[in-house]
Amino acid sequence: MTTVGLLYPGHAAEDDFPRIEVMIDSDIRLPLFHTVTDGDSRGVEALRAAGEPERLAAGVEELRMAGAEALIWATTGGSFVRGWDGAHDQVAALARTAGLPASSTSFAFAHAVRELGATRVAVAATYTEDVAPLFAEFLEAADLEVITTESAGIATADEAAACDAERVKELVVAADHPDAQVVLIPDNALRTAAYIPELEERLGKPVLTANQVAVWEGLRLADRRVWAPTLGTLFATREPPPGIDEHRGIEVRE
Template sequence: MTTIGLLYPGHSAEGDFPRIEIMLDSDIRLPLFHTGIGEDTHTVEALREMGSAERLAAGVEDLRLAGAEALVWACTGGSFVYGREGAHEQIATLARAAGLPASSTSFGFAHAVREVGATRVAIAATYPEDIAVLFARFLEAAGIEVVATRGSGIITAAEVGGWDARLVKELAVAGDHPDADAVLLPHTALHTAAYIPELEELLGKPVLTANQVTVWEGLRLVDRRLWEPALGALFATREPPPGVTETRGIVVRE
């Protein structure tokens, strides 16, 4: 059995993870360890507080006791708002505290874009525009070309957690761009696990969503590759595209 511990803020779309665990139908376990979110508003200040070392540390000990082999900070906004260097230090701190390989959803997106062979992406975000732009800058710092960025102006994770399939599809379509090789939906508060094949059929290209990417990133950390096309193009490949060199993220050796 492989156990990947997920530090997840709040409760907005936590149901995606047991759904994904069932879809994978393997020996993978994805226990969630909730962290506090403080003020539920999508501002830089609130997101930085959500991703603070003090808040994340609260879930680390329980995660270790659960026998996790790796951990992922299952939050995008609470990572990329620190910038690439700050986000790297954030997961380095987590890795040192847990003594485990660690990463975050934000870094997972950067790795997943390369996994599906994309070089140019469009961002379809529920965030306010200024927060969506920060995610674009994070990806650009990783060498990924962002051809379009759409923010939806949603202020709280609670509201995003209530979106249904129709709203998710409308978001993806509105955020797509003809020059994009893939479309990214970056919010872990958004339910997407049940809709990914429909989204990809609708857009005719890979769609990467936050909770899907979070699980894939955890599997990458422990060198597990699982085939599950119901989770989209990201889970329909077994080997990285030619020329892609993988990194495992932050790894702590005791």
């Protein structure tokens, strides 16, 4: 049994995680614990506030009681808005509080792109035009080349959660570029687990989505590799490509 604890802000697409648990069809548990948010806004200040240390720490004890072996801050925006260094400090504080390896969805994207042996990405962002570029800056700090960034201008988690598969497909197609090796969809408020292979078939390249990479990152931190092609190319590789370093998350045990 491997247990990855997920801290998730508010309520939007959290039902993606039990769906992923079923799709993996193994002895994997993904207990999820909600953190408090100030309403539904996804402006920069609201995203920063969602990731304040005291809000994250509030869910850690329950997570530890659930037997988690790794901890993921299961939001993209609540991490990358702090920049590379700020996001690192954020998960370092979580690791110290929990005494567990910790990471976030933003770092999960950076690690997952490297797992696929890629360096050039396109970003299909639901965020508004002032927020989406901050994710591109985060990726560039991870030495990835962002070819294009498409912004859908969605300002709330509820609006993002209401997007159906066709809306997501439209966004992904609009964001894709021939030079991009991978397309990223950085929004944990989107339900995407059920149709990632369909997105990949349409584009002819790997697609990484927020809830998918969050789970993958947690399993990686727990030293557990899972074969689940229904979750896309990321879960259909058993070993990293030659020459790709295994990036560890932040691990602080006290």
